[in-house]
Amino acid sequence: MCDNAERNQQLVGYVYDELDVEERKAFEAHLANCGACRVEVAGLGTTRERMAAWGPPDADVAGTGLRLVRAAEAPAAPVQARLRLPAWGLAAAAALVLAASAALANLEVRVGSDGLVVRTGWAQAAAPSETAPQVATVASTEDAESWNAIVAQLQARLDELEGELAARGMEPGIRAAATPGGPSDADVWRRVREIVAQSERRQQGEVRALMSQMVRELEGQRRSDIALIQQGMGQYHGLTNAEIAQQRDVINQLVRVASRQER
Amino acid sequence: MTTTDEELVARSKGGDLDSFNQLVLRWERPIYALAYRVIGREEDARDVAQETFLRAFRALSGFKGQAKFSSWLYRITLNLCRDWMRRQRRAPVSQAPEGIDIIELAGEGEPSESVEDLIARRQLGRAVGKAMSLLPEEQRTAIILKEYHGLTFQEIAEMQDCPLSTVKTRLYQGLTVLRRQLQDAGVETIFGGTRGPAHIVSVASRKLEGRR
Numbered sequence: 001m002c003d004n005a006e007r008n009q010q011l012v013g014y015v016y017d018e019l020d021v022e023e024r025k026a027f028e029a030h031l032a033n034c035g036a037c038r039v040e041v042a043g044l045g046t047t048r049e050r051m052a053a054w055g056p057p058d059a060d061v062a063g064t065g066l067r068l069v070r071a072a073e074a075p076a077a078p079v080q081a082r083l084r085l086p087a088w089g090l091a092a093a094a095a096l097v098l099a100a101s102a103a104l105a106n107l108e109v110r111v112g113s114d115g116l117v118v119r120t121g122w123a124q125a126a127a128p129s130e131t132a133p134q135v136a137t138v139a140s141t142e143d144a145e146s147w148n149a150i151v152a153q154l155q156a157r158l159d160e161l162e163g164e165l166a167a168r169g170m171e172p173g174i175r176a177a178a179t180p181g182g183p184s185d186a187d188v189w190r191r192v193r194e195i196v197a198q199s200e201r202r203q204q205g206e207v208r209a210l211m212s213q214m215v216r217e218l219e220g221q222r223r224s225d226i227a228l229i230q231q232g233m234g235q236y237h238g239l240t241n242a243e244i245a246q247q248r249d250v251i252n253q254l255v256r257v258a259s260r261q262e263r
Numbered sequence: 264m265t266t267t268d269e270e271l272v273a274r275s276k277g278g279d280l281d282s283f284n285q286l287v288l289r290w291e292r293p294i295y296a297l298a299y300r301v302i303g304r305e306e307d308a309r310d311v312a313q314e315t316f317l318r319a320f321r322a323l324s325g326f327k328g329q330a331k332f333s334s335w336l337y338r339i340t341l342n343l344c345r346d347w348m349r350r351q352r353r354a355p356v357s358q359a360p361e362g363i364d365i366i367e368l369a370g371e372g373e374p375s376e377s378v379e380d381l382i383a384r385r386q387l388g389r390a391v392g393k394a395m396s397l398l399p400e401e402q403r404t405a406i407i408l409k410e411y412h413g414l415t416f417q418e419i420a421e422m423q424d425c426p427l428s429t430v431k432t433r434l435y436q437g438l439t440v441l442r443r444q445l446q447d448a449g450v451e452t453i454f455g456g457t458r459g460p461a462h463i464v465s466v467a468s469r470k471l472e473g474r475r
Contacts, residue, residue: 009435
């Protein structure tokens with residue numbers, strides 16, 4: 001067994017393919033003569049393959065931007081807390097909200113004979129292995145209306161925030177605290193506000209449609225999952241029945257054999 | 264043509280929020296994955312990812328491009344993870360629930376994957392997460408950065424403020440422990456090794472046939 005530190009470092013370099021040509025040649029020559037190192041290289045390779053199975057739950061990698069949007073829906077404490085951030089913080093928050101809406105806006109909306117057809121950019125990004133893009137038909141629904149209400153709520157909240165910030169902007173102390181040389185809090189806020197408003201006008205409709213689409217997709221996915229599971233369970237169930245039948249045959253046979261032997 | 268991170272950073276510095284949005288979209292998943300693997304808890308990992316981008320945005324003017332933008336983000340994330348662990352004052356625990364949620368499971372696999380494969384992969388993933396959580400923090404972080412984020416030894420050395428040789432030693436020691444633990448966990452025999460009742464019945468009936 002080659003148990004010295006330098007050999008171990010070469011081994012790691014070899015496994016991760018970070019040796020230069022000379023080192024690599026030398027190590028391969030060593031491998032040819034050292035069974036223990038060959039076993040170790042193979043073992044670490046298997047370990048690395050196994051490690052690929054570990055990751056964050058896919059369904060929850062939905063992005064941090066969306067979470068900020070969700071936080072904004074809750075009118076209570078979190079919003080109050082964010083008010084204490086400087087305008088740069090607010091700008092960053094707005095940037096994340098925009099990030100989410102940009103992702104949401106990455107979609108294709110078509111009105112056809114079969115109603116409103118929405119294709120999401122997210123569905124494509126989230127499921128690159130799927131060959132066909134996810135296409136679904138959405139009628140105007142109550143989902144859309146509830147999102148409508150949320151958008152209105154957001155708008156109201158935004159106005160409120162802006163009002164508050166404007167009020168704070170009146171205090172000279174706050175102005176002095178702005179980054180020297182950089183844009184003032186009020187300027188930044190105004191620009192963010194403009195971008196948000198602009199983007200909002202453009203995307204409101206799409207976002208609404210997409211939100212209801214997302215709810216639908218989720219529901220659809222859930223249904224197909226349940227169907228899949230039921231199918232799977234059905235198979236197991238069928239298997240079990242077959243086994244019971246087989247077992248019954250075996251028992252019958254045993255009984256026959258036993259009674260024959262008795263006679 | 265894809266815009267590079269560096270170009271997006273330059274534009275963001277000039278006040279272009281849209282460019283910063285693109286950076287967030289580009290990096291939020293890797294950052295979340297990094298935080299999740301380091302601290303092992305979904306909710307807190309999301310908080311860390313969110314905080315990473317807020318901090319990055321605030322500190323963007325101070326980013327001079329000495330390192331790659333992604334390395335800079337990773338460093339912020341790792342610092343936040345370290346703060347989190349200090350607050351927890353205990354080893355990270357992988358939060359996977361004990362039972363397997365079959366509905367959740369069916370949604371996360373490749374369409375071609377069978378339920379058995381899914382369960383096996385999930386159990387394997389959990390075994391890896393558990394084994395990782397038992398490693399010393401430096402080894403775990405080095406392995407995560409190498410294995411899941413493809414950083415070079417040199418980049419990891421810079422991020423961990425240690426010599427190159429230390430990084431390699433951490434990787435070697437961590438991987439060796441993982442190898443042993445995953446062998447001990449018997450991850451291969453979960454499905455392949457056991458034989459179902461159908462098999463037993465057929466063996467029994469063959470024996471009976473022979474005796475008749």
